[in-house]
Every structure is written in structure tokens, then in C-alpha cells.
Amino acid sequence: MTELTRETLTLNMGPQHPSTHGVLRLVLELDGEIVRACTPVMGYLHTGIEKEMETRTYWQNVTLVDRIEYVASYMEEMAFYLSVEALMGAEVPPRARGIRVLMCELNRIASHLLYLGTAALDLNISSVFMYCFADRERFLDLSEMVSGQRMMPGYFRAGGVVADLPDEFVPAARAFLDEIPGRVDEYARLLDDNLIWCERTRGVAVLSREDAIALGATGPVLRASGVPHDIRKLLPYGGYEEFEFDVPVLTEGDAYARYRVRLEEMRQSRRIALQALDRLPDGPVLTNDRKIALPPRGELARSMEAVIHQFKLVSEGYHPPPGDSYVATESARGEKGYYVVSDGSNRPVRVHVRAPSFYNLQALPAMVVGRPLADVVVAVASIDIILGDVDR
Amino acid sequence: MGQASILDRLRPHVPWGLTTPKEERGRAILLATPGVLLEVLQAARQHLALDALVDLTCWDRLPASPRFEVVYLLGQAAGSDRLTVKVLVDGDPPRLPTAAGVYPGAAWPEREVYDMFGVVFEGHPDLRRILMPDDWEGHPLRRDFPLTEEAVEFKGHTPKVPSQIIPFFSPHSPSGSGGEPPPTAP
Numbered sequence: 347m348t349e350l351t352r353e354t355l356t357l358n359m360g361p362q363h364p365s366t367h368g369v370l371r372l373v374l375e376l377d378g379e380i381v382r383a384c385t386p387v388m389g390y391l392h393t394g395i396e397k398e399m400e401t402r403t404y405w406q407n408v409t410l411v412d413r414i415e416y417v418a419s420y421m422e423e424m425a426f427y428l429s430v431e432a433l434m435g436a437e438v439p440p441r442a443r444g445i446r447v448l449m450c451e452l453n454r455i456a457s458h459l460l461y462l463g464t465a466a467l468d469l470n471i472s473s474v475f476m477y478c479f480a481d482r483e484r485f486l487d488l489s490e491m492v493s494g495q496r497m498m499p500g501y502f503r504a505g506g507v508v509a510d511l512p513d514e515f516v517p518a519a520r521a522f523l524d525e526i527p528g529r530v531d532e533y534a535r536l537l538d539d540n541l542i543w544c545e546r547t548r549g550v551a552v553l554s555r556e557d558a559i560a561l562g563a564t565g566p567v568l569r570a571s572g573v574p575h576d577i578r579k580l581l582p583y584g585g586y587e588e589f590e591f592d593v594p595v596l597t598e599g600d601a602y603a604r605y606r607v608r609l610e611e612m613r614q615s616r617r618i619a620l621q622a623l624d625r626l627p628d629g630p631v632l633t634n635d636r637k638i639a640l641p642p643r644g645e646l647a648r649s650m651e652a653v654i655h656q657f658k659l660v661s662e663g664y665h666p667p668p669g670d671s672y673v674a675t676e677s678a679r680g681e682k683g684y685y686v687v688s689d690g691s692n693r694p695v696r697v698h699v700r701a702p703s704f705y706n707l708q709a710l711p712a713m714v715v716g717r718p719l720a721d722v723v724v725a726v727a728s729i730d731i732i733l734g735d736v737d738r
Numbered sequence: 739m740g741q742a743s744i745l746d747r748l749r750p751h752v753p754w755g756l757t758t759p760k761e762e763r764g765r766a767i768l769l770a771t772p773g774v775l776l777e778v779l780q781a782a783r784q785h786l787a788l789d790a791l792v793d794l795t796c797w798d799r800l801p802a803s804p805r806f807e808v809v810y811l812l813g814q815a816a817g818s819d820r821l822t823v824k825v826l827v828d829g830d831p832p833r834l835p836t837a838a839g840v841y842p843g844a845a846w847p848e849r850e851v852y853d854m855f856g857v858v859f860e861g862h863p864d865l866r867r868i869l870m871p872d873d874w875e876g877h878p879l880r881r882d883f884p885l886t887e888e889a890v891e892f893k894g895h896t897p898k899v900p901s902q903i904i905p906f907f908s909p910h911s912p913s914g915s916g917g918e919p920p921p922t923a924p
Binding site (some may be wrong): 387389392394396397398400434506550559560561564568572574575580581669670671672674682683687695698699700703704705708737738 | 797815822869
């Protein structure tokens with residue numbers, strides 16, 4: 347009698363595969379349907395942003411940081427400029443702080459909508475995808491109002507933001523925020539009443555609390571594994587200590603828990619954004635320090651000093667003192683921080699991006715080994731990776 | 739954000755003579771030597787409950803020596819304590835013990851530092867390139883690795899080096915536009 351041999355099959359998933367949310371390649375060892383080993387292979391979207399940033403002045407770099415986590419650009423700019431401002435000791439006026447928090451939280455809602463839509467689409471629930479993208483469109487319109495850009499806004503500056511909110515923005519933002527709870531409830535109904543969604547996400551791609559902490563996972567992935575870890579609460583930055591909000595935490599650690607955490611985070615982000623709108627103080631949106639921020643356009647016609655400042659800033663930028671800085675922020679995917687090293691010149695010597703997607707993806711093998719191949723799709727979607735963030 | 743007390747709590751557990759503590763803008767920073775690095779990380783993990791490796795990176799101090807500074811940012815799950823551990827390392831290739839035994843999450847960032855700077859982490863389970871192609875030569879984030887344009891197949895096109903594309907401003911020249919070239923290897 348011949349003995350059955352247990353051969354494994356090596357399967358390449360990606361880099362061109364719709365459910366990898368970009369160009370991620372997974373080398374899977376399959377025993378029948380069961381994944382025995384999973385090796386993510388990255389770098390297909392590596393564009394050398396960290397190297398490029400060393401050759402650009404600080405304020406040219408905002409163009410590059412936008413493109414790292416490209417669906418959460420406002421949070422990206424927030425993290426970069428907080429780090430640069432810490433280096434320079436720059437003050438941000440209260441109105442600018444409020445606008446920054448407001449835009450970040452609107453961006454977080456949009457980013458989670460993108461997660462929800464694509465995660466549902468991976469399980470062939472295309473109506474939720476359409477609804478989510480229609481809602482996300484409204485955030486893109488708001489972004490266009492304040493910055494002129496729908497994505498990659500380039501709206502923040504060291505010491506504030508580049509321009510004040512336009513008049514039509516506040517009513518439009520309120521209308522958007524007023525609809526969010528109803529829309530979120532509707533998505534929850536659409537998905538929770540869907541047997542396929544529940545069966546495919548409950549108990550799937552489970553990440554234990556210990557593994558999540560050990561592998562450096564942050565953000566909704568960590569909070570769905572039972573760790574109440576939110577930088578906005580633990581190490582408040584940019585004025586978050588003034589806002590009231592809750593941090594949703596679930597203990598199941600599966601794809602369904604991550605989905606529930608993100609749904610609740612959208613409601614909490616709305617709370618923060620409404621508080622920011624209600625309390626938005628009057629005043630300037632950019633610091634008065636002419637060594638850091640451009641003088642207002644009108645001053646150029648009257649003041650020679652303003653012309654000199656304008657010339658110095660445009661031609662060479664500002665020079666942070668030598669040293670390094672790191673400010674942790676809570677991006678839509680987890681902890682985002684920029685490690686910036688300055689040698690006193692107008693360009694950083696080194697910029698390192700602490701990319702939440704990179705660390706969260708490290709937890710993928712722990713989620714899928716021993717599970718069927720079809721669960722890999724659910725696991726990748728539930729981490730909500732952005733390959734621009736993984737590969738930089 | 740007073741994180742300095744964390745250095746006091748660490749004091750009994752690490753060889754203080756081989757490490758230099760400092761506090762900078764609210765960040766607790768410890769300068770360690772390669773020999774005591776693992777001891778420091780283990781002490782931070784066991785005695786300070788810093789159970790998460792938040793970030794691991796490196797930068798090239800060229801032309802200074804030792805050339806590389808590897809930076810470990812330790813954090814706490816559901817807590818706000820933070821400790822930055824910095825290690826200066828030199829050599830060709832520079833070598834450090836791997837932190838993957840203490841913090842499993844160090845596996846990928848150490849691969850990234852190896853890929854970008856060529857720092858070899860001894861005892862690492864799987865030290866391969868992570869972002870650059872496997873057959874890539876050199877370590878792109880080193881300061882002496884040139885950032886060049888890819889040649890375009892047009893007649894009369896000569897690829898530029900970045901200092902030609904963007905004039906290099908020196909912090910010391912009075913006009914701010916010194917035209918000083920980027921640093922090169924000694």
C-alpha cells in the first residue's frame with residue numbers, strides 16, 4: 347500500500363491581485379486549502395521617499411509626505427509638521443490647531459470609509475463599496491474647498507495651515523457630519539444582516555493580544571485585540587487633550603472586531619470634528635514668526651522686511667537647530683511618527699517614517715497560518731494596509 | 739510629558755557607566771554601546787514594562803565617526819511611557835546583535851535597516867533585503883549613495899546629480915547658497 351505524500355504547493359498571491367489593495371506579494375505554502383506559511387514580499391511600490399526628502403527643503407517635503415499614506419494625507423502632514431515644529435519650537439495659533447484636528451478627523455472618517463468599502467468589496471458586497479465611496483466623495487469635496495486638492499492637499503505649514511477655511515466650508519462640513527451616524531448605522535445593518543459577511547469575518551484572521559503587542563501592531567488592529575491604546579489619549583498631541591471622545595476596544599481580535607472598532611471610530615471622529623467646529627476660535631491660522639512662515643501677501647507691498655523674509659523663505663527655507671525629534675500621532679491605521687534629524691541646514695539629514703501599515707502587516711502571517719486560503723483575503727482587508735505606507 | 743523618571747527607574751538595572759542618559763524636549767534618551775544593547779533592551783522590557791518596540795531606525799552620520807546611529811524607540815501597550823535607545827556603531831559592515839529575541843516585532847525593521855544602511859544584525863532569523871530588489875547593490879540611505887536620475891534615451895541628455903538639480907544650500911554661507919557638494923566617503 348502506498349503512503350499518501352503530503353506535498354505543499356507554493357502559491358504566489360500578487361503582486362498584481364485585486365485583494366492585496368496595491369502591489370503586495372504573498373508567497374503562500376499551501377497544504378490543500380490550508381495555509382502553512384505566509385511570507386509577505388514588499389517593495390514593489392518603494393519610491394525612495396525617505397532618500398528624496400534628504401535632498402529637499404523642509405517645506406518642499408510636504409509634497410512627498412502626502413504621498414506616503416495617500417488616503418490619510420492630512421494626518422500624514424500633521425505627523426510631519428509636529429515633528430518639525432518640535433525641532434524648531436514653533437508655536438501654532440489656536441485656530442490653526444482646531445482646523446488641523448478638524449481636518450484630521452474628517453480624513454479619518456474618509457479613510458475608514460475606504461476600508462469599509464474595499465473590505466466589503468473583497469467579499470463581493472459591492473453595494474456597500476458604492477455607498478462608502480459616494481460618502482467619501484463628500485470628504486474629497488470638503489478637502490477641495492480648504493486646500494484646492496481632493497487628495498494630496500499640501501495644506502499644513504510649519505506653524506499653522508496655509509489658508510483659513512472658506513465661508514462655504516462650515517455648513518458643508520456640518521451637513522456631512524450630520525449624516526454620518528445614519529450612514530454608519532446603515533452600513534452596519536447592511537453588513538451585519540449579511541450572512542456571508544458575518545460568516546467570513548467572525549473568528550477569522552484572529553490576532554491574539556500578545557501577538558499584536560509583540561509584533562508592533564497599532565491602531566484599530568491593536569484595539570480590536572483588546573488593548574486600549576490610542577495615542578490621542580495616551581500622548582495627546584496637537585490639542586487633542588481638549589476634546590472628549592471614547593476609544594472603542596474589543597477583545598475578539600478577529601476581522602469582525604476590527605470592522606466594529608472602525609465603525610465606532612467613525613462615530614467618535616464625528617464627535618471630535620463637531621467639537622472642533624463648535625469651538626473654533628477666531629484669529630490667525632499661521633504663526634507670526636517670519637523666520638518660519640511666509641508674510642501675508644499684502645505686507646509685501648509695504649514692508650521691505652517682509653520682502654526679505656519672503657525671499658529667504660522661498661529661496662532657502664528655514665533652518666531647524668541641530669538635533670532630532672519624534673512626535674507620535676494616531677493616524678487612521680495606527681501610530682504614525684516622523685523621526686527627523688537636522689544638522690542645522692535647511693534640509694533634513696534623515697527622515698524616517700514610522701509606518702503603521704508596515705508594522706501591522708508584520709502581523710499577517712500570525713493571522714493566516716493554519717487557516718484556509720480564502721481567509722487571507724479577509725485578513726489583508728481587515729489590516730487595511732496602504733502600500734504607499736508599507737513601501738514608502 | 740515628563741518621561742525622565744523612566745531613566746531613574748532604569749538606573750539599577752543597566753550598567754550606568756556604559757550608557758549616557760539625557761532628556762531632550764520631554765523625550766527620555768539613553769545612549770548605549772553595542773556591547774550592552776541587549777542588556778538595556780531586556781531590562782527595559784522586564785523592569786519597566788516597555789513591552790512594545792514602536793520603531794527601529796538608523797541614520798548615517800557621515801563624515802562623523804562612528805558612522806551609524808541606530809535608534810530604538812520603546813513603548814508600552816496601553817501606556818504612555820517611552821524610551822529612546824541610541825547606539826553608535828561603526829565597522830565594515832557595522833554589526834549589532836539582533837533585538838528580535840527581545841522584541842519579535844524588530845524582525846522587519848531590522849531587515850529595513852540592513853537593506854538601507856547595511857547594518858548587519860547578528861542572530862537575526864531572516865536577514866534579507868525587504869524593500870529593495872534582492873539583487874540590488876549598495877545601501878541606498880547611506881549618505882554617500884548617490885541619488886541620480888535614471889538615464890533617459892533622448893539625444894543630448896546627460897543625467898544630473900541632485901546637487902545640480904537643486905542647488906545645495908550651506909547653513910554657514912552668508913547668502914545661504916553655498917553650492918557646497920554633499921558629503922562623500924573619506
